[in-house]
Amino acid sequence: MSKALNRLTALEVKRISDPGMYHDGGGLYLQIGSSGSKSWILRYTQLKKTRDFGLGSMRDWTLAEARERAVKVRQMIGEGLDPIAEKQQRMAQLVAERKESERSAKTFAQCAAEYHESNKSHWKNAKHADQWINTLTTYVFPAFGSKPVSLVDREMIREALLPIWKSKAETATRVLQRIRTTINYAAARGYCEGLDSQQWSQLKISLPKNSKELEHKHHSSCPHSKVGALVKKVDEGTSSQIVKAVFSFIILTACRSGEARNAEWGDIDFDHRIWTIPKERMKASRPHSVPLSGAAWQILEALKATSGYVVKPKELIFPNAKGLPLSDMTLTQVLRRMDLDYTMHGFRSSFRTWGAEVAHYDHDMLEFALAHVVGDGTVRAYQRSDMVEKRRILMEDWASYVAVEA
Structure with a gap:
């Protein structure tokens, strides 16, 4: 780049304080706002339309660095690309990736609490609503509540239920149902893929039978x-x-x-x-x-x-x-x-x-x-x-x- 393009010096850039646009050449400007803030702007024309592309604040980028960034943007324009559209696309992709990362990082406990909060008003019995989340807090959260719900598998569920499957058969059966509801909810919200019916069936088969414990514990149920x-x-x-x-x-x-x-x-x-x-x-x-x-x-x-x-x-x-x-x-x-x-x-x-x-x-x-x-x-x-x-x-x-x- 010829010296004629580099109209500003590093010392001038530091000293200039009056609001306005100061041209360095090749469309690169130092922009000073009414509040005294300084930033770099590349002004260019594409398809007969003049546009300004922000290159960042002077606090973050020196004059030399701004010139380097301007060169890269001019190269994009020379290839027929719209730098503003490209930046917007990158930002949209970053936002989508961040949202996806947040979704996949949702823990089982967070999903259970979210489902409980959004549905507890629909339970006719307030005591049942409390029991719903309390049983998960007691028997499930210590096992995998802090795990991302997308990583919860049937073996984790089995390990959590085994200690109470026979000793607290009725409670364990309800806890299993509540685990399934939570995972189905998480799948519906896009937090995980969920488990299909075959995996739930295999989980039940992998657990020891507890029908006798259920009948012995609760005489209210007729065999x-x-x-x-x-x-x-x-x-x-x-x-x-x-x-x-x-x-x-x-x-x-x-x-x-x-x-x-x-x-x-x-x-x-x-x-x-x-x-x-x-x-x-x-x-x-x-x-x-x-x-x-x-x-x-x-x-x-x-x-x-x-x-x-x-x-x-x-x-x-x-x-x-x-x-x-x-x-x-x-x-x-x-x-x-x-x-x-x-x-x-x-x-x-x-x-x-x-x-x-x-x-x-x-x-x-x-x-x-x-x-x-x-x-x-x-x-x-x-x-x-x-x-x-x-x-x-x-x-x-x-x-x-x-x-x-x-």
Whole structure:
């Protein structure tokens, strides 16, 4: 570069203080702002448009360094590149890389806390909301809470659960579900790839069986092999036909007691044999569809016959003598009269254990059949007509198992 281009000297650059633009040559300017700040600008023309490209503050770049930077930018312009567009592209790439780095660095504990914070208001029971995060804090965070969620694998999960899998079987089962919810949430947010259904199934297989510990610890759950005989015994007992009907219906649909006791005829799709429970009556505050097995459908048909096939949408399916919902105690008394320590809610566990250990159904399908909250994508999948039919097969298999064991 000829000397004519280097119009400024290092000493002049230090001494000049009046606001303005001072040309060094070749489009390189020293720009002094009204506040006295000094920076380097390269002014150039490209496609008949004059533009200014910032080369940085004089605090960071000397005159000699600014000239070197100006040479590189002029070379870019000579090659037909737009230095401003190139800089913006680099900045956008750096921002994207930083965001990606932040996403991949999200720890399991951060993801769990984030999910809990955004969803705790939807839990009807504040105590349950606290237990959700507290169990993870106690049993999981010490093991891999500080690990990036993208690095959490099924072996880490197994190692965390092993110490409590048998000694605290019920808690361990819930912790596993909460780990899965957290990882599904993290995958949905782009923090990790997540684990597929096969890996979750393999994890369950790798853990020792704890069904006996669950049954021993909680007498409220009837062993699935005894459910059929119990249904038969109730059916042959002295309870009213309505009580016998709702007792069997709850077991065959694996629903919560209150969902059946408050069921209305308007909930039933007679054309497709589906019972849709409105969100107002659901624990998770979202509607839930139950494909009805042949045995469950026969219960409804028998009740319709006793009413002369005249039913009203808002009429209860299983009313007491006064036309009001049956109380949960009515069903509990049926069990107590037989000297059994089970609860109606425990039959959901009977169904869940049978589905996993005997029928080997997919985890998500069983969870959705119980109206447990699983990933939103799974919810949508199992609400599609084809998945409804697959769940109908599940309920038919359960009904057949109960009938055979009777």
